[in-house]
Amino acid sequence: MPTKIDIISGVLGAGKTTLINRILDSVLKTDKTAIIENEFGEIGIDGCRFAESGVALREISGGCICCTLFGDFVSAARQLISQVRPDRIIVEPTGVGKLTDVLRALEAVGKVEPIEINMIVAVIDPLRYNLYSKMFGEFFTDQIQKARTIFLSRTQLAPGDAIDQTVKHLKEINPDAAVVTSSWEDLTGEEMVSLGEKPGAACISPTESILAKEAFCHHHHADEVFKVWSAVTSVRYSREQFRKAVHRLSTEARYGEIARGKGVFQTPEGGWLHYDYVPGETLFQNAEAMDTGKLVFIGKELNSSGLEELFGLAFIKGV
Ligand SMILES: Nc1nc2c(ncn2[C@@H]2O[C@H](COP(=O)(O)OP(=O)(O)OP(=O)(O)O)[C@@H](O)[C@H]2O)c(=O)[nH]1
Missing domain, CATH: 3.40.50.300 (P-loop containing nucleotide triphosphate hydrolases)
Structure with missing residues (x-):
C-alpha cells in the first residue's frame, strides 16, 4: 500500500x-x-x-x-x-x-x-x-x-x-x-x-x-523575502509586559513588518507561557516548564537590534 x-x-x-x-x-x-x-x-x-x-x-x-x-x-x-x-x-x-x-x-x-x-x-x-x-x-x-x-x-x-x-x-x-x-x-x-x-x-x-x-x-x-529573528532567553516577562512589547513591535514601523511570532517564556512568578502572535492578536496559553525561554518573530525587513533592545535580552542569538 x-x-x-x-x-x-x-x-x-x-x-x-x-x-x-x-x-x-x-x-x-x-x-x-x-x-x-x-x-x-x-x-x-x-x-x-x-x-x-x-x-x-x-x-x-x-x-x-x-x-x-x-x-x-x-x-x-x-x-x-x-x-x-x-x-x-x-x-x-x-x-x-x-x-x-x-x-x-x-x-x-x-x-x-x-x-x-x-x-x-x-x-x-x-x-x-x-x-x-x-x-x-x-x-x-x-x-x-x-x-x-x-x-x-x-x-x-x-x-x-x-x-x-x-x-x-x-x-x-x-x-x-x-x-x-x-x-x-x-x-x-x-x-x-x-x-x-x-x-x-x-x-x-x-x-x-x-x-x-x-x-x-x-x-x-521565502528566505529572499522573509527573515526570522529568534532568541533563547532567561529573561522573565509578565503577560502584560510581553503584550506591551508586542504592541510596540506591531505598531512601530522601525521594527519591520511582523507576520508571525511564537514562543515560550517564564513569568516572574515562575510559571511558563506560550505566546502566539498574528497581526492584531496575541494569545497566551500556560506551558510546561522548559529549560529556557524561546522567542521567535518572522517578518519582512526585521530590525534585529531593535528587537534585541525591545525584549531586553541577555541571550544567545539564533540558537
Ligand atoms: N479559535 C480559533 N483559533 C484558531 C483557529 N485557527 C488558529 N487559531 C489560533 O491561532 C493561532 C495560530 O494557529 P496555529 O494553528 O499555530 O497556526 P499555524 O498556521 O500552524 O502557524 P505557523 O506554524 O506558525 O505557521 C493559535 O493560537 C490558534 O489557537 C480557529 O479556527 N479558531
Whole structure:
C-alpha cells in the first residue's frame, strides 16, 4: 500500500497546526501516522504541540522545503517511510512555503518510495485575507491555486460578509477547490478528514499539470523575502509586559513588518507561557516548564537590534 500524504499548507499563523491536531483525533484511530513539520525559524516551537498524540514527528527547521531544505525533506520522508512504515504522513510546510515546491519535493520522494497524495489543503484566515494577500503575495496565491480543499479558520470570529468576500476571492483564484466555511468547533475530526480528502472537481495530478507550468514562472524563495529573528532567553516577562512589547513591535514601523511570532517564556512568578502572535492578536496559553525561554518573530525587513533592545535580552542569538 502506498503511504498517504496529506499536505496542510497556509501562511504563517493561518491555523495549520490547529487543523492538524483536529485531523489527528480522527486518523490516529485507523492509521499509523507520522508528521513532517517544516519550521522557517531555527528554533522549533511547534514540535511539543504534537508530542502528546504519540505520532512520529520529524522537524525540519531553519529554512524552507522549496530551497535550502529540499534535500532534508526528501530524506526525512524516505527515512520515515522505510523505518516507521506509516499509513499516512501529514506534511506541514512553513507558512512561507509554496505548495508547488512541496509537490515538487514529493515528486522526488515518489520516485523512490510508493506514495499517494491524499489531501492538498490550504488554511485561509478570512479575518486577515487582504492583509495576508498583500504580506505573503505569491506564496499566498500559490497555496490557494494548488489546494484541492481550502479550510477557512477562525470563522466563528469572522463576520458573514468577510467570509463571503473571502470565498469570492478564493473562487476567482481557484474555482475548483472545495471551500469549507463551517466553524471548526462545529466539525468532528472525521468530518474534517472527509472534507479534506474529497477531491476538488478538477483533481490535480501534481507531477504533471501543476509543475510543468511552474517551471516557466518567475519564482521567489521565502528566505529572499522573509527573515526570522529568534532568541533563547532567561529573561522573565509578565503577560502584560510581553503584550506591551508586542504592541510596540506591531505598531512601530522601525521594527519591520511582523507576520508571525511564537514562543515560550517564564513569568516572574515562575510559571511558563506560550505566546502566539498574528497581526492584531496575541494569545497566551500556560506551558510546561522548559529549560529556557524561546522567542521567535518572522517578518519582512526585521530590525534585529531593535528587537534585541525591545525584549531586553541577555541571550544567545539564533540558537
Ligand atoms: N479559535 C480559533 N483559533 C484558531 C483557529 N485557527 C488558529 N487559531 C489560533 O491561532 C493561532 C495560530 O494557529 P496555529 O494553528 O499555530 O497556526 P499555524 O498556521 O500552524 O502557524 P505557523 O506554524 O506558525 O505557521 C493559535 O493560537 C490558534 O489557537 C480557529 O479556527 N479558531
